Amino acid sequence: MSALAAPSRVQRTERMARRRRMGSFMTVVVWCAALLSVVPLILIAAHLIIGGARVLSPTFFTALPAPPGVSGGGVANGVAGTLVLLGIASVIGMPIGLGAGLYLAEHGRTRLATIVRYLSDVLSGLPSIVVGIFAWELIVRPSGQFSALAGGFALGMIMIPLVARATEEMVRLVPVALREAALALGFTRWRSSLQIVLRTALPGIVTAALVAVARVAGETAPLLFTAFGTPFWSLRLDRPIAALPLQIYNYATSPYDDWRAQAWGGALVLIALVLVISIIARRVTRSRFGAATGGARGD
Amino acid sequence: MSAPTYPTARTMSSAERPPRSNARGDRWVGWGDRIYGALITACALAIPLLLVLVAAIIARSAWPAVSTVGAELVTGTTWDVPRGQFGALPAILGTLASSLLSLIIATPLALGVAIFVSELAPPAIRRPFAFLVDVLAAIPSVVYGLWALYVLVPFLREVVMPFLGDTLGLGALPLFKGPAYGPSLLAASLVLSIMILPYIAAVARELLQAVPRSQREAALALGATRWEMVRDAVLPYARSGLVGAAILGLGRALGETMAVTMVIGNRHELPSSLFQPAYTMASLLANEFNEASGALHVSALMAVAGILLAITLIVNAIARWLVWRMEART
Structure with a gap:
């Protein structure tokens, strides 16, 4: 180093200017990347609202699907079916998760827990269509019948790792002192876990569970071979059941203009459903009880 | 030097631990703990069990096709159900091509978003912007498909493809050859890249935020500009995790079904040009599974599901490992 001549003052200011230019340039690049990334969101939102508003009307929510060529028709059975499916999925996915x-x-750190934690992350990366095929093989094939139960099972299976990891995170935020205080007062382990720790973490867990519900509400692939869909009104658990995402898919890929238009309406309703669940989820965390854990999470 | 440490229930050996009973000496007390412990252990074990069950059931159902069709399943290029030819190579390559392409498009943008949110954005817009990107992740796949089918695909067919092919003269290259179909490998890759971008960005953002403050401050103290701090201190620290984040996005793209099925054109041919229709394993399953004719057809589709499962599991396992290693270090 000492053999090199020290850079002159001019060279130094020149280099500094170059580094500053590089910094500004990359800042602009990063800004562009960020803005470009939200362009699709804006476009999708705009098209959904324009396309959806054309078919939305009170009857859209109360009518059953109309045959092609017949105007009108709605997604009443799809909305009801989706709610039923989400109910079954929650019954299966939430307790296990x-x-x-x-x-x-x-x-926390035991070997089995580490393995389970890792595998639950792997499970959440399972392609949802494979989950659908699994549910078909496990339930639909033996019973010889597409059913709401099979669809709910597939969705519930997707929920398990989501709820599990979120619950773990929330429970870990509860101060150890709280648990130790309970144990010191003579609480048994299970009562301190459920009545003290779980209760403290509950708002956060409810939020996470609702986020999981919102996440599976739009799933279509697992329902193709399980819930199957139906144009009729049916809430029976052992029969095929309609679902909003399935209707959107069928309408969108159909050759009929009426149905294609309705696909936009259905998509708008589905997005609204997902958003409503997400907003409720955020509200729960912000409520009075959520102050302990919800605030600590920082979002 | 440090405060004396007192034994807690966790650090005490079982011999030191006080006997488990309460003041009343109720002999049922221990049972509550045991039942509770057994219940949550059972729930925890359900996760590995489910994974094993998925693999086992799909392997069992795929076996008839694997034993009949054999290696042709992964090397054959003809998928002709009536003749009993089940070559899934076009779908396998189509899956890999569309996913890798979407990864190439999405990763730089997602990295840009992560750097933007965690380093460069004015504090006031960080959270709103992160929220917008999260909303992008909440949009269901079928809605992406609907939008891509009626907005993106016509746009590609009428504007982008003629521009790339004729105006820029790229049509001479094999990658862009052929007439401009709307539904195509390009359309599928683009919609996939929009879909995986928020996932990669979310993981990358968390990794960047986990980089210790001292790293940044050290870089700034040495006279680095803001960008040099990001490039020389923050990104290298998170490198392996960022690779993991990208691979996580790849895993998502591989298994993505609905949006791809709606725009890829579903043609059983080896993917050759971005402008041509192609097929993926997931869309093959979505299209044919319900109309499968005969036991062999079902079994062959199960085998395709098994291949898809194996690829995504391997990709996910690697990605999670990389992200974990990074998180464990911080």
């Missing part, structure tokens, strides 16, 4: 999350939080 919650239990697994509690296990992960309580057995």
